[in-house]
Amino acid sequence: MTISESGIGSELDSNQNRVSPQNLDEVVEVIAFANRGNKTLSIQGNATKTRYQPYVTKTDITLSSSSLDKLISHNPSDMTATIQSGVSIAQIQKSLYQFGQWLAIDPPMWDRGATLGGVVAAGHAGPSRVKFGSIKDLVIGMTAVLGDGRVIRCGGNVIKNVAGYDLSKIFCGSWGTLAFIVDVTLRLHPLAESKRILKAKLSWEQAQNFALSLIASPFDPTAIEIGFDHIWIVLEGSSIGTSQRANAIAQMASNSNIEIQNVEISQAQAVFDKFSQIRIATEEQSILKASILPSQLAKAVEELDNLANKIAIDYQVVSHGGSGIVLAKLSSGDLHSHGELVKKWRDYLQGLGGTMIVEQGQNGLQELVSYWGNPPGGFKVMQRIKEEFDPKTILTPGGFGGWW
């Protein structure tokens, strides 16, 4: 059967090579078609991350997950759910909230349409990472179609399972270069009964050290956000538990002459929106993500400040405290100056043992600097995995940091 004889094929013909398969079989059909005709494919969820992918060349076919929009199953008592890749994280959360549960993740753009498939392919995480980890820590199974059209069902439906290779880890963060993700089975968490938010006005160095003392404490913060001259601490649990922990943290702070304030949840929302805006850039702006040890935060930010001043770039910077993730938005400056800052800041961070990637760059930045930096350890094996799973390199060409 050729693709144009089938239902999905007519869609392909009439929609300028953009297809939205409705089920696994249709995905297989499209990818098999592409293989036969040596056509390239790019994958799209809700297109919230196209700017992360400047190396991706224009492809013959765009494979959209938009019709894979079903919550296949949710087992509230087992706290697991299997969900198709085109469902948005916001939708997932909305349907889980009714059961007092959530997918314990708040990745970039989650409330602006980011789909499950996109978040998995990007391997993203958000502020609550310090407690719950990133998406790969919550995925327990997956159905995916490899670049060569083979279907893999990896993992399972239960949270404890060590049968076979955990290939879902490889697909998390593979940016569409190995497989199209059809559905994902996830571990869920209970929504906390109560939430408290605390803040304190601190310098970067004070904030770094306070974040370190928080992770060294038994008070179990859900998120520690640092930015805009403050540290913000999110506590979740029982109402009595969160208030006692809030008091204990205030006590701990006052021992270091830090004054803690309680913040109304509604007030905090505006601030957290400001934090998440850091990850939204115009075409003239660049967003950099550094991953360092939590104790190197102040140094990393100080160096960023030095460089930005020297190169004359305006910037904003925030950090997921305790996780060592630093996000910087370069909000002014030309291409050349962004390139220079990326190179110099990256050199500095690598010297500290960290890494830094350009998440979104000013248009054209990819010609000046590598978005992902040096090839990571195990690069050759990664290349061979690509050869095994997508031998004709038809899936998302350029999506792997521009290397393939």
Next chain:
Amino acid sequence: MIPLDFYNHIISLLGSDLVLSSPAELSVYESDGLTGYHQIPGLVVFPLETSQVSQVVKACSDFGIPFVARGAGTGLSGGALPSPDGVLIVLSKMRKILEIDPINQRMVVEPGVTNIEISKAVSKYNLYYAPDPSSQIVCTIGGNVAENSGGAHCLKYGFTTHHVLGLEVVFPDGSIEQIGSSTLDFPGYDLRGAIIGSEGTLGIVTKIVVKLTRIPESVATLVADFESPEQAGEAVTGIIGAGIIPAAVEMLDSLAIQACEAATHSGFSLDAGAVLIVEVDGPDAETKFTFEQVKNICKQALATNIKVAETSAQRAAIWAGRKSAFAAVGRISPSYYVQDGVIPRTALGSVLAKIAKMSLESGIRVANVFHAGDGNLHPLVLYNPSIEFEAQKAEKLASDIVALCVEAGGSITGEHGVGVDKACSMPKMFSEQDIEIMLSFKSAFDPQGICNPDKIFPTPRLCGESPGPYKAHPLEKAGIAERF
């Protein structure tokens, strides 16, 4: 048999002190914790550092000789079963703690460091390494990485994969690569995540960056009695449904209770149809609050008795009782198989009922011990080897139970791994194509197929054989560790 020129080459690389080749010495390494399988290795080597691992592996690659990594040999699925024509690379002499960073809660260790040593080294900073397999006193972190090991507390704290950030790996061509890092994010495919749990089939891990966890402020433990496992299961569902993630929830059924009490008199009620051990931990206030909730839920689920550990000694006694279950079963049966399967927690009632029915029909008794929070079932299938055909019947029942777990939407293994033991059960859970893809994944690492071959994946040779009965691991005989 090992070719002489290969042997001479290995001696020239390591010197003779780090190489075993006499039959008597080699036979010590013929099995891991799954003693029903044995195979004398061609050669055993004890590298002291990464470069030596790399040289040996490179030599294996050049000569086309298979190699198998071994840590402490406590694995329960035959993962470290040697190749008769290959080299067993024992990592137990690489046991240095290389770096401790209490501020960032990181530690870098060599693979032969035991699980418990990691926690011991940092307890003075109020930190520990969270995954706590029962074998933690002896099993190595390298083995834990290979098996993605968990412990009684993994429902709340996760498995090895959630606590290992970076690895140094010697790939099957002898190259040394740093995978992942000590920071959380790194660009590229997550090879770290795939190597964890790959049972030593993708390379040899020579360095591990682990993430440490704050010791919880307080812990509370209770034992609740129920009329039946189903009712105890209701209580578990109630606890989880209330939004509580306990540190541990363990269940024993009546036969397991009888066995425990016969052995330890740890105070489990003999007339209970099932007991539940529930532990909660965390910040003080949360623990107190949650523990009250747990007690109420157990009462609502018609617990006939609730016993709270008032002191840490009492808590230790409860756990000692729980952990004696396994050895204790030896008192009520001359021999038994230990099964390891997983079911969705909610299938507990129906699966236990089916196991009971299968047990009745076959005339083989089954005692159930269960990590109830995460659905990891450890049925002990009891038999008497001196009764004709009983061993075969028991073996069949054990394997039927695994099939039942898969049917219920679960897994063939929750913590013991596939190894050689369950390679032939893989098709119960995965399609032919799934397995083919996993094999092509392996070949990206190991195109020659020399790295721990014949493990995990079914082969005709493997799937013709039967595993043989369970024998107590020396650790269990010595009372140092329990199997689950």
